[in-house]
Amino acid sequence: MITAPQPTFTNTRTRFGLVARVLHWLTALLILTAIGLALYTELLPRGTEEGRAQLMQIFSWHKTLGVTAFFTALIRIVWAISQPHPVEIHPERHLENFTAKLMHWMLYGAMLIMPLSGWIYHSTTSGFAPILWPFPQALPFVPQSESVGHIAEGIHKLSAKVLYVAIGLHVLGALKHVFMDKDGTLGRMTSGAPAGPAILPPENTERHILAPVLALVIWLGVFGFVTFGPDPRDGRMPPEQSTEQSTEQSTEPSTEQSQAPSEDASEAPQAPATPEIMDKENSLATGEPAQDTAVEAPATSSAATPTEAAPTDATTDAPTDTPAEDAAPADTNASAQTEAAQDPAPTGNWMMETGTLSLEITQMGSSVTGSFASFAPVITYDEATRTGDVIVTVDIGSLTLGSVTKEALESDFFNESAFPQAIFQAAITPVEGTDTAQHVAVGTLTVKGTEQPLTLPFTLTIEGDKAVMSGSTSLNRRDYNVGESYEHEATVAHNVDLSIDLQATRK
Numbered sequence: 001m002i003t004a005p006q007p008t009f010t011n012t013r014t015r016f017g018l019v020a021r022v023l024h025w026l027t028a029l030l031i032l033t034a035i036g037l038a039l040y041t042e043l044l045p046r047g048t049e050e051g052r053a054q055l056m057q058i059f060s061w062h063k064t065l066g067v068t069a070f071f072t073a074l075i076r077i078v079w080a081i082s083q084p085h086p087v088e089i090h091p092e093r094h095l096e097n098f099t100a101k102l103m104h105w106m107l108y109g110a111m112l113i114m115p116l117s118g119w120i121y122h123s124t125t126s127g128f129a130p131i132l133w134p135f136p137q138a139l140p141f142v143p144q145s146e147s148v149g150h151i152a153e154g155i156h157k158l159s160a161k162v163l164y165v166a167i168g169l170h171v172l173g174a175l176k177h178v179f180m181d182k183d184g185t186l187g188r189m190t191s192g193a194p195a196g197p198a199i200l201p202p203e204n205t206e207r208h209i210l211a212p213v214l215a216l217v218i219w220l221g222v223f224g225f226v227t228f229g230p231d232p233r234d235g236r237m238p239p240e241q242s243t244e245q246s247t248e249q250s251t252e253p254s255t256e257q258s259q260a261p262s263e264d265a266s267e268a269p270q271a272p273a274t275p276e277i278m279d280k281e282n283s284l285a286t287g288e289p290a291q292d293t294a295v296e297a298p299a300t301s302s303a304a305t306p307t308e309a310a311p312t313d314a315t316t317d318a319p320t321d322t323p324a325e326d327a328a329p330a331d332t333n334a335s336a337q338t339e340a341a342q343d344p345a346p347t348g349n350w351m352m353e354t355g356t357l358s359l360e361i362t363q364m365g366s367s368v369t370g371s372f373a374s375f376a377p378v379i380t381y382d383e384a385t386r387t388g389d390v391i392v393t394v395d396i397g398s399l400t401l402g403s404v405t406k407e408a409l410e411s412d413f414f415n416e417s418a419f420p421q422a423i424f425q426a427a428i429t430p431v432e433g434t435d436t437a438q439h440v441a442v443g444t445l446t447v448k449g450t451e452q453p454l455t456l457p458f459t460l461t462i463e464g465d466k467a468v469m470s471g472s473t474s475l476n477r478r479d480y481n482v483g484e485s486y487e488h489e490a491t492v493a494h495n496v497d498l499s500i501d502l503q504a505t506r507k
Helices: 018-043 049-082 094-124 146-181 185-190 210-228 239-251 255-259 262-270 280-286 306-317 324-342 405-409
Strands: 350-363 366-372 375-382 387-395 421-430 438-447 450-463 466-476 495-506
Touching (some): 018 049, 018 146, 018 185, 094 146, 146 185, 146 210, 350 375, 450 495
Antiparallel strands (some): 387 421, 421 438
């Protein structure tokens, strides 16, 4: 005989307790709201600062609700495992009951895996829509890694699809019980009304193991597909492979560049930048800015190499049987070689061994840090006078800035395709005082074709043929037309902090 409902916090064999019901509906509310916010962002305008600010704010709420849902779901699952599960209302429907159990375990997995993978992805990057208080931005033991972030992002997106399917089947099953079976299944979870067979079957203390095992296998398949399956990032190579290919390409001479007409040189700076524009290892080995071989190569490619120069001079100065029409190219090559010799590229007397060039911005009140992986300084320094000069060429395409890297390289910010390089030129002078390590570099910084004065205080220590330098400064991004549509500092702060650390060797 089924008795009238009695107030209780725990489950019985015929109904769910108050704690289970509250956790069920609270988790559902949090997850559905987070999903709704993510879908709503697809409708927001992105062409104005107000639209982008609203987009970031909604994504902050989406992330915060997702993390809240994770902890709520974790409490719910622990509570469900510790409580007796009400018996099936139709125990004779074995396939239907098994499917319901499988969907419950798939839901349990999705409620944990989807928000956790999103949190891990957020931890591997920085920037764009911070998680709101009281949750931390980063999880412990999660590295700042592109490969880890890529896997977490893939799991987050694929688990969302699994969640959608599981929720859909769960809702369809509930509607079937209401409109077709007309039993008390839904009432168990809404009002806590008891429901079940008039004669309860013997209690089974051993839980059905097949459904959770199958759910685990499905989730392992999801992990395996994301980790070892095809890369959905538009066919891009993994970072390690891309770096290796970049090194190989940058060390091979370019036949097309050597044959390019010199009149095309003026168009070279407008060409879209590639990761190979400034290969750091090659620029350090030569001590010259890497753009000499990538961006400016067409302007000097007609100049002959030393091996080719001797025959050219010989044919120019001595009579030969060569037809007269063949002499013009030789004269052109000799002229280009002479011009190149008269205006050699600066090499400096110090060569960078290792270095980091970092920047830090503030977005929606949260700090976002990034760095340029490829930059080439040409350093000239006289220890006797503690003076010198420096030219630093920065490959804009080598920027990494957390999850907003792509946006930072687009036209509204650095516009990397039209302005692939930034250049800092300065004179080095000592700072008056007793500390001989204090120096300052006063010069100009050119970004997006805009040149502005910039002062960089730094420390310099030299021991033998080794030098260690460290400096930092700040600038206003608006002076360089970077992020022009972001006028309000509440979205993206105007101030940008730059820091540089390097070790150099005397040539």
